[in-house]
Amino acid sequence: KPQQSLAGKQIVITAGPTQEAIDPVRYISNHSSGKMGYALANAALAMGAEVTLVSGPVNLSAPCSANLIKVESAQQMHAAVMAEIENADIFIGCAAVADYRPSDVQNQKIKKNNQELTLTFIKNPDILADVAKQQQSVFTVGFAAETQDVSRYAKEKLARKQLDMIAANDVSNSSIGFNSDQNALTVFWKEGEKSLEVADKRQLAFELMQLVSEHYRNKHAS
Ligand code: C5P
Numbered sequence: 001k002p003q004q005s006l007a008g009k010q011i012v013i014t015a016g017p018t019q020e021a022i023d024p025v026r027y028i029s030n031h032s033s034g035k036m037g038y039a040l041a042n043a044a045l046a047m048g049a050e051v052t053l054v055s056g057p058v059n060l061s062a063p064c065s066a067n068l069i070k071v072e073s074a075q076q077m078h079a080a081v082m083a084e085i086e087n088a089d090i091f092i093g094c095a096a097v098a099d100y101r102p103s104d105v106q107n108q109k110i111k112k113n114n115q116e117l118t119l120t121f122i123k124n125p126d127i128l129a130d131v132a133k134q135q136q137s138v139f140t141v142g143f144a145a146e147t148q149d150v151s152r153y154a155k156e157k158l159a160r161k162q163l164d165m166i167a168a169n170d171v172s173n174s175s176i177g178f179n180s181d182q183n184a185l186t187v188f189w190k191e192g193e194k195s196l197e198v199a200d201k202r203q204l205a206f207e208l209m210q211l212v213s214e215h216y217r218n219k220h221a222s
Pocket of ligand 1: 014074093094095096097098099124125126127128129141142143144145157
């Protein structure tokens with residue numbers, strides 16, 4: 001049985017992709033499976049935390065002891081997180097939030113009348129950056145999926161979004177990340193870093209939650 005090092009802590013975790021509507025029957029999305037976020041929710045629960053899991057559409061069953069909030073779009077995910085974050089101790093942004101959404105959602109199904117179709121997109125709110133900015137007592141953890149210069153981009157993201165910790169993975173390696181059951185992460189914080197070697201996402205989730213729990217306590221001890 002894992003140590004109850006997160007006993008009594010409130011943790012909000014986002015997971016999965018978001019779906020951005022184009023018209024009543026179409027959307028754009030991405031390949032996120034939600035596996036890493038759901039594994040983190042399970043690990044946090046096993047370590048004694050109370051978990052709110054804000055999830056985009058995935059084919060996974062949520063741990064029954066989690067408070068599950070299902071959403072589709074980035075805007076819905078943003079609203080759900082902001083409503084839950086005030087009482088939280090830790091926020092983990094594991095969702096693959098769509099960076100942009102179609103600027104006008106058509107009320108009727110788009111017809112194939114033309115040879116070309118142009119969609120215009122508008123930027124979605126950055127949920128993680130908003131939490132870090134608006135709730136400075138919350139310990140914030142982000143993910144960075146990169147295809148190159150993993151460490152440089154991850155450190156830059158840590159600083160720019162004012163995060164406490166960031167977990168970076170190299171998505172150019174198709175045997176790990178996205179739909180895979182395996183992953184490897186390099187975790188960065190202001191004063192250090194740690195590599196978590198290739199492992200099952202469930203195993204990796206425990207290792208990451210262990211690090212989060214240590215650094216959360218450091219932040220609140222100082
Ligand atoms: O900037 P980038 O999308 O690479 O940052 C990834 C991190 O930010 C992830 O933790 C992701 O969950 C979070 N994010 C977010 N809202 C967005 C975009 C990213 O919470 N709109």
